[in-house]
Amino acid sequence: MGGPNREDDATVDLELIARWQGGDQRAASEIVERHAQALARFAASHGVRDVVDELVQDTFVRAFNSLESFRADSSLRTWLFTILKRLMLDRRRSERRASNRVALEEDHAVQEFNALDGMVADEALVRVQQAVARLSPLQREVFTLRVSEGLPYVDIARIVESTEGACRVHYHNAMRAVKEYLNDD
Amino acid sequence: MTDCPNGVMRDQLPGYVHGLLSAAEVSIVDAHLEGCEDCRAEVALLGKARVALSLGVPRIDVASVVSVLPAPPVTLRRAPHSTSRRLAVAGAWKYAAAAALVLAVGSSALWHRARGTTDQHVADSSSVVVPETTAAVLPAQSEDGITFGGGLSDLSLDDLQSLLGQLDSVKTLPSTNPESMTPIISLKEGGKSL
Numbered sequence: 001m002g003g004p005n006r007e008d009d010a011t012v013d014l015e016l017i018a019r020w021q022g023g024d025q026r027a028a029s030e031i032v033e034r035h036a037q038a039l040a041r042f043a044a045s046h047g048v049r050d051v052v053d054e055l056v057q058d059t060f061v062r063a064f065n066s067l068e069s070f071r072a073d074s075s076l077r078t079w080l081f082t083i084l085k086r087l088m089l090d091r092r093r094s095e096r097r098a099s100n101r102v103a104l105e106e107d108h109a110v111q112e113f114n115a116l117d118g119m120v121a122d123e124a125l126v127r128v129q130q131a132v133a134r135l136s137p138l139q140r141e142v143f144t145l146r147v148s149e150g151l152p153y154v155d156i157a158r159i160v161e162s163t164e165g166a167c168r169v170h171y172h173n174a175m176r177a178v179k180e181y182l183n184d185d
Numbered sequence: 186m187t188d189c190p191n192g193v194m195r196d197q198l199p200g201y202v203h204g205l206l207s208a209a210e211v212s213i214v215d216a217h218l219e220g221c222e223d224c225r226a227e228v229a230l231l232g233k234a235r236v237a238l239s240l241g242v243p244r245i246d247v248a249s250v251v252s253v254l255p256a257p258p259v260t261l262r263r264a265p266h267s268t269s270r271r272l273a274v275a276g277a278w279k280y281a282a283a284a285a286l287v288l289a290v291g292s293s294a295l296w297h298r299a300r301g302t303t304d305q306h307v308a309d310s311s312s313v314v315v316p317e318t319t320a321a322v323l324p325a326q327s328e329d330g331i332t333f334g335g336g337l338s339d340l341s342l343d344d345l346q347s348l349l350g351q352l353d354s355v356k357t358l359p360s361t362n363p364e365s366m367t368p369i370i371s372l373k374e375g376g377k378s379l
Contacts, residue, residue: 023257029247032254036245044242052243057250064254128230128237147231148238150203153196168196172188175195179186179230 009034013076017067032060035077038149039084045132045144046088055091059084078155081145085159131181135174142167143174186230189223198224202231 013034019027036056043052062083063070070079135143141160145151153164153171160167189195194217200206201214218225 020257025251025257028254028257029251032245032247032250036247036250037239037242040242040245041238045238049241049243053245056245057253060250061253061255068258124233125237125240128234129240132234132238143234144238146199147202147234150199150205152200172192172195175227176188178234179188182230183186 009077010072010075014072017070017076020064021067028064031076035080036060038077039080041148042081042084042141042144043088045140045148046137047133048088048091051091055084055087058087062087074155074158077149078151078158081151081155081159085141127182128178131178134181135177138162139170139174139177142170143178146171186226187223189221189227191217191221191224194221194224195227198228198231202228202235 016027039056043055145156153167156167157164
């Protein structure tokens with residue numbers, strides 16, 4: 001993929017970064033505005049909804065502190081997703097050490113996902129959420145990035161530290177699993 | 186709901202839903218969708234899943250995120266006026282260096298002057314012999330008739346005016362091949378040559 005809209009987005013991001021590096025604080029607001037919700041969706045898909053805003057904030061702080069190291073060989077959004085992914089892994093590890101409890105299991109994630117969304121969503125959307133929540137963590141990551149953000153496989157591979165081909169397989173397996181879950185109704 | 190066997194086309198569908206495809210790609214997908222019920226169902230599912238994944242996600246407060254971000258790096262650089270200040274500092278150093286040089290040259294000159302006086306005193310106790318050949322090189326009167334010897338303070342006003350009048354006829358350029366001068370000086374102390 002990598003269509004014209006995506007290239008335009010990348011250009012806008014680079015211009016905003018240059019403006020911020022030139023002292024324009026408003027450019028930082030625009031960068032956060034453009035990417036905050038996408039990061040929040042990704043964090044929420046990992047079942048960490050209670051700390052989503054904290055994770056997103058930490059992601060931006062870390063990103064802006066090392067913005068000079070951003071090489072633009074990937075899009076800014078992909079880079080931000082990579083930072084967020086590392087933060088979530090760090091958090092999960094520290095939680096495991098601190099409480100000596102097993103990390104959130106898939107079934108627990110399903111329950112948490114449903115409990116929050118069942119109140120506001122219609123039946124069909126809840127069923128899709130349930131289907132996504134039943135995916136393996138890696139499938140769910142790939143599916144979320146592909147469906148929710150429209151990222152190309154090459155960027156998803158960067159974020160989940162896998163290969164482009166493996167991500168394609170994970171996506172199609174996830175899509176098939178979601179369809180099967182919905183067809184069982 | 187089944188899967189379309191056209192995997193390449195199915196890979197395009199998320200980008201199609203997000204409006205990320207080029208116009209040419211969109212028309213290809215549109216043409217495929219007209220005859221493919223599986224892909225039409227998948228496009229509908231993608232739209233639904235996109236909404237479902239956004240539900241319950243907290244709205245991020247942009248202002249609070251921005252408030253904890255580091256300041257832009259440019260604020261850590263020098264203020265614009267600091268360039269002229271830097272130049273002023275550099276100028277001050279130049280003046281200081283020039284003053285130090287003048288002091289050094291001046292002190293050196295004073296020191297040599299004082300030493301010359303001392304040497305003169307030393308010379309009084311010895312004798313400086315200038316060979317006649319060397320002495321002959323220094324004429325008492327130049328070709329232009331200007332007489333050397335004595336100080337200007339010894340001259341009267343008329344003499345000075347006359348001297349100034351004669352300066353007009355002085356050759357300003359030195360000879361291109363000056364005669365070689367090798368002063369031979371021997372100091373004698375206690376009757377012995379050094």
